[in-house]
Amino acid sequence: MTAAESYSELLRRSKALGVLNSCAAALGWDHQTYMPAKGAALRGEQMALLAALSHQKLTDPKNGELLAAVEGTDLVTDPESDAGANVREWRRGYDRATKIPQALVEELARVTTQAQQVWEQAKKKNDYASFRPLLEQVVKLKRDEAAAVGFNDHPYNALIEEYEPGTTVAELKVLFAGLTAELAPLVKKIVAAPKQPDKGVLERDFPIDRQKMFAEAAAAAIGFDFAGGRLDTTAHPFCSGFGPGDCRITTRYNPKFFNEAFFGVLHETGHAMYEQNLPAKHFGTPLGVACSFGIHESQSRLWENQVGRGRPFWEHFFPRLKQTFPAAFADVAPESFYFAVNEVKPSLIRVEADEATYNLHIALRFELELALLSGDLKPADLPGAWNDRFEALFGLRVPDDARGCLQDIHWSFGGIGYFPTYTLGNLYAAQLMDAVRREFGPALDDDFRRGDFSRLKGWLNQNVYAHGQRFRAGELCRRATGAPLSPKPFLSYLNEKFGALYGVC
Structure with a gap:
């Protein structure tokens, strides 16, 4: 042969x-x-x-x-x-x-x-x-x-290789230590700022059928193909790509809180658009598979946060939002809504965390996973260890295990080593978006104000989706952005955005 x-x-x-x-x-x-x-x-x-x-x-x-x-x-x-x-x-x-x-x-x-x-x-x-x-x-x-x-050095290295090939515990420890050192004081300044949003505008009556209708419309607008996918309800939102022509996303609805379902849908739509735009001719081969979990997560975080929590996005969608929920938003100004969906506040639940505190949630899980895998922490002692470390990071006492160590599905499906890819995704998302803005300038935000996301999606198709696993994550990032992965674009983005909103930095 x-x-x-x-x-x-x-x-x-x-x-x-x-x-x-x-x-x-x-x-x-x-x-x-x-x-x-x-x-x-x-x-x-x-x-x-x-x-x-x-x-x-x-x-x-x-x-x-x-x-x-x-x-x-x-x-x-x-x-x-x-x-x-x-x-x-x-x-x-x-x-x-x-x-x-x-x-x-x-x-x-x-x-x-x-x-x-x-x-x-x-x-x-x-x-x-x-x-x-x-x-x-x-x-x-x-x-x-x-x-x-x-494995070398730590058993965790063998497990993270499944999600983010080439990444090591040593690198992640440095990354999380550096991010925590930068994020903790930023969060402290924001929390202490005299100017604060009114989150109450998001905690009103939002009928689930209308939430679903609005979320589906937004998902379709940014590029999700409902002819090749669907939206369903589950306990823990996820995206599942079966192959060409069939990609499912899920969310969970809270009739008293707007953010939970809507931004969850944007997040899973980001994952889904990656799956839907992988080259179909390569299905079943590495070239038809996403580059890495970190790159995959970059797409969900890019569409959820970099786009979906941006002012231009809501300049287009807020009038439609008021039409969908006329009673809830009758007295709400666009700027008040924009400030509310970008509130920074230490909170208990990872999937509801804001952009500035989210990575602290991941740092916590990374520390506990290392200890569980090494045997330094027994599962019987997990709730206490979680609660103590959470209080040290966030200044909040965890009231119960449902909002503590039971809140995520990952450990139940064996996903030890998965959590760090969320932080890597945040960093990749910021660096990719920075490259897009350098290429297209103000025209990109003008697109978003018109509800046109095709220019961004086209760039991602060309620079991310089309390659499958042709390149490893670091090389894909370097080719798409012109530089190796760095936390600097992410930290600059946070400081610029929240500095303007809260009058700090």
Whole structure:
């Protein structure tokens, strides 16, 4: 078999695996949306079976033979060519997967499916004790995974590699220490500022059917294709891309608070537009997969915050908002609304956090994950450790576990190592948007005032979406923005925006 024939066979196998994984994604979406509670046990077995089949296909020794037949040939001389990028990522995935026993893959799928169901009820009932045994199992299994894969310095390095290849604990510690040192005094100045928004304008009566209508209209306006997607309700908002033509987003509605659903929809729409605009011809291969979780998160944060909390966006949408909720906003001026949706205030819930405090929430979770994985923190002691560290960071005492260590779904699905990608996403979003503004200048905000987001979406298509995994995240950032990732654009953005709003900095 020639190198070209071997590569063609790898493509065929990869695309078949992509279809299988999309089946698991569909069942995962159903699990979080419409599956009846009593279906959890069977769904766990279904997910375990699909995970086993996927693992078998991925670790088939024939794949190793085919990769060896292609590597070092003229097909992959250019590492940025289609074949070069695909083979590089296939090799990374194959080498990682072959180190993880199939029994561990099956058990992780089985336990995390059950854990998600238990977590949802535990959160509703503020009952950490019911979730703790499952969390103990998840932590043990993720330690087993890290040991199987192998790591340097800390087992966390093995897990974050799954989400953000090349990132290390040492780098993240420096990043979070620097951000915390910059953000804490900024937040303190803002909280102490005499000028403060009236958040009460967002805490009125907002009928859910009207919220859904307005959110769907905004999502469609910025670029979500509802012919290839849908919006549903769930306990914890997420985006699930099954493949070309089918991408689902979810949100949760609060009839007494506008922000929760609307900005959640913008956030998930940012994820969804990345999925919807990946090159369909490459589905099932690395070139049809998002670059990294951090780059993926950059798209949700860019559309939610950089665009959706900007003044030009609301110059277009606020009149429509008043038409949708005439009673709630009859006495609200545009500037008062804009100030309210950009309130900075330490709060308990990560997904409701403002731009200035959000990364402090991630720093907390990063610290606790490191301790859980190393064994320095036992799951039994998690609530107390969470509460103490939260109070140190935010100056707030956590009233209950539902608003503390139970608020996120991530640990129930085994996503240890996932949280830092949110902060990386914030940094990438700011740097990408800075590059867009340098290229288009004031014309960009003029577009937004007209409700036209095509120029921005076109730039993102060209510089982010179209590449899939052709480049690693750092290289993608450098090519798109002209510089390696830096926290400076993000910090400059925060200081400029909130300095003007609050009269500080």
